[in-house]
Amino acid sequence: MKTDTVFKQAFNQTLTLLSAAGTGAPLPSENALSADLGVSRTTVRKVLAHLAERGYITGQGRNRIIATAVPDDAHFPHTETIATAQQVEVHFMEWMLRGHAQPGTQINELELARAFGVGTTGIREFLNRFRRFGLIAKRPNAGWVFMGFTRDFAMELFEIREMFELRSARALVRLPDSATIWPRLRAIERQHHELLNQIDARFQDFSDLDNRFHRLINSAVPNRFIDDFYDIITFIFHYHYQWNKRDERLRNETAIREHLAYIQALFSRDLVQVHAACSLHLASARKTMLAAFDAH
Template sequence: MAKLPITTRRSINLLLEHAANHLKVGDAMPTEMQMTQIVNSSRTAVRSALAHMVEHGLIAGMKQRHLLRRPRPDDYFDVTELHSATEQLQQVLMERIYERDLPPGAEFTEVELSRAAGVSTIAVREFLIGFSRNGLIEKTPRGSWRLCAFDSKFAQELGEAREMFELRAIERIATLAPDHPAFARLADLLARHEALGKEPAESHAEFPALDREFHSFLISLLDNRFAENLNEAVSMVYHYHYQWDKRDELPRNQYAVQEHVAILRPLVGGDLPAAMAAMRRHLHSSRSTMLNALHARESSMPQA
């Protein structure tokens, strides 16, 4: 099973701490809005944490959130698991891109990223050198780093590689035993996507985190280091380009949620051909959206 995102692990620890300090067995967990305040994160992170608590017998279910037992020491994630330098750096870099602090072409220093992520400059340098192989960042002559714009050819090549790995992941699911833990995770992802699909458009701003979790889980089923390395680039690129045009972000997210549901329902129901067809449609749609954004940006740039 895929390793839980760092935000989910932190949220689990904070909810466990709240339950240990404020609840008795049989009491209900706080409301979803209250829990987002407790963990200081999104509803997506809260729901992922609740799903983990259900899986480990701490609460009765995603709707019936009554505490079944007191948290034990082994329920908590070790502090060292919450501070992976690579995860911290990826998260900080992605967040700064999402918040538009680092638009394409912006420069940043290793010290700047080190302070923001709370890791050493040595860890930052190693991370940036490794990540630069994807062609998304580059070292400048002044010793800082620059976020690179990428062209349609780069996007097309990445989309083709992504399709190869993710369709293979769908095929891998067909080989799993019926009681494999992956099916419980797929059912949970389906329930969360369906719940998000019923919420107002504004709530779909939370979709990128769920999108990364969905695709990362599929890739993890391959247990392939090359696929996982590619997924890091895909995760960044397929959200990175939205920096350039956020005018249709919410409708785009709403549409993508339904595309995910169209993949997850047949996966949970055991219909591999339908899942494969839905995945092909989703990857084609996602790649087309990115290429259109790139073309729009290129056409709007002033001519030299």
């Protein structure tokens, strides 16, 4: 059956809202909460019912009021708010990156299902989706094979990445001044400066900024296949960075400076400059990832 992770997560979020509003405050309407939490009204009502049952809110219908301050331990544990499908992803990446998986390793659905504590269907579905990342292959009626997160894989990934990014940067330069990309580019430039100023404390935030920056560049002249490819990039980088922490602060600082130069080039609308700045950044990103393989 379905897990109730959606409910539990919505419940936790609502608790936080309650704390912020304080005792005695009226509750927003069910529709408002539904939009706020990003779940259906059915789930909102379930949350409300639970809150009432535990005495955190009183009244009913349109006259609901926050009754008491909510104790901290009222939250559901974080693990209970993660859907099975997401759990499988996390577990699998863990399994993969911990070296359990040499190139050529056979992947056994039942074994993984037991190891991860889920049904085989969950594993199957994940593998089918994960297939597009190019790391596993299927032999019909005979299971999956892990292809290896190898140097070749990374090189091929970067080849495409560079092709796509240069294409987007070139297209961007040709856009008129009135395009919405320009103010958005300014905004993200500002975020780069902010992060750079607090680099010592916040260098871990770069990963997210990096992702948003490159996706922004593509979004100016969108192409769904490039977008899809960025899912792969994001996914690989996400797990790769978790695994390779060496020189993280320095690497990120360098990358931020490269981004800023790249952004400036874009504003200059000079194709040669853009090309140079973009290539420089991509080459340095590639070097970073390949270095991780050589160190290993």
